[in-house]
Amino acid sequence: MKQLQDAILKYGNAVNEHVLKVDAFLNHQIDPTLMNEMAIDIIEHFKHKEIDKVVTIESSGIAPALMVAYQLNVPLVFFKKSTSSILNGECYQSHVHSFTKNIDYILTASHDYIHADEKILFVDDFLANGEAALGAADIIKQANASMVGIAIIIEKSFQPGRERLVTEGYDVYSLARIKKMAAKHIEFIND
Ligand code: 5GP
Numbered sequence: 051m052k053q054l055q056d057a058i059l060k061y062g063n064a065v066n067e068h069v070l071k072v073d074a075f076l077n078h079q080i081d082p083t084l085m086n087e088m089a090i091d092i093i094e095h096f097k098h099k100e101i102d103k104v105v106t107i108e109s110s111g112i113a114p115a116l117m118v119a120y121q122l123n124v125p126l127v128f129f130k131k132s133t134s135s136i137l138n139g140e141c142y143q144s145h146v147h148s149f150t151k152n153i154d155y156i157l158t159a160s161h162d163y164i165h166a167d168e169k170i171l172f173v174d175d176f177l178a179n180g181e182a183a184l185g186a187a188d189i190i191k192q193a194n195a196s197m198v199g200i201a202i203i204i205e206k207s208f209q210p211g212r213e214r215l216v217t218e219g220y221d222v223y224s225l226a227r228i229k230k231m232a233a234k235h236i237e238f239i240n241d
Contacts, residue, residue, distance in 0.1 A: 089117035146185035180211030
């Protein structure tokens with residue numbers, strides 16, 4: 051998606067060859083117009099699929115995922131990164147290794163908000179090793195729901211996330227695919 055690539059080139063800061071900061075429009079300050087355009091693009095890709103619910107992971111996935119859910123007129127559920135006292139009752143849980151923080155966390159979702167047979171679109175800000183998406187997929191399986199697609203805002207294609215998810219049979223759609231990056235240099239895959 052051209053607008054997103056332009057924003058990444060203008061504001062993106064490759065901290066090193068593996069981590070990109072996009073605080074100016076996604077991870078700290080949020081550009082609502084860009085979120086809206088991205089949601090239109092994601093919905094166009096998945097227009098042939100039935101979607102009952104959008105799922106993301108707190109916190110950086112929430113802004114783009116909310117726009118998608120709003121336009122589809124379905125609920126958004128964000129999975130939490132730790133057991134929270136706000137979550138009463140039974141929860142689904144899955145262990146995830148965080149790429150950026152290099153720590154493990156427990157992804158948690160209440161039984162109240164994911165139900166059997168629901169068709170779920172997962173939306174997240176970045177795809178690196180695929181751990182977050184696979185953890186979300188695990189919870190969705192535990193609930194006997196199905197993940198009908200995975201929409202990613204920025205995929206770092208030099209990392210194995212996409213391959214792992216595609217091998218598992220998921221339909222992965224990324225709005226920007228980064229082939230490689232270094233300080234002041236970001237190269238995209240355009241297909
Ligand atoms: P994965 O689980 O695919 O290894 O990593 C994806 C998650 O880690 C995303 O939800 C995102 O929050 C975070 N992440 C991975 N790589 C980056 C990156 O380069 N920049 C930022 N800002 N977050 C990242």
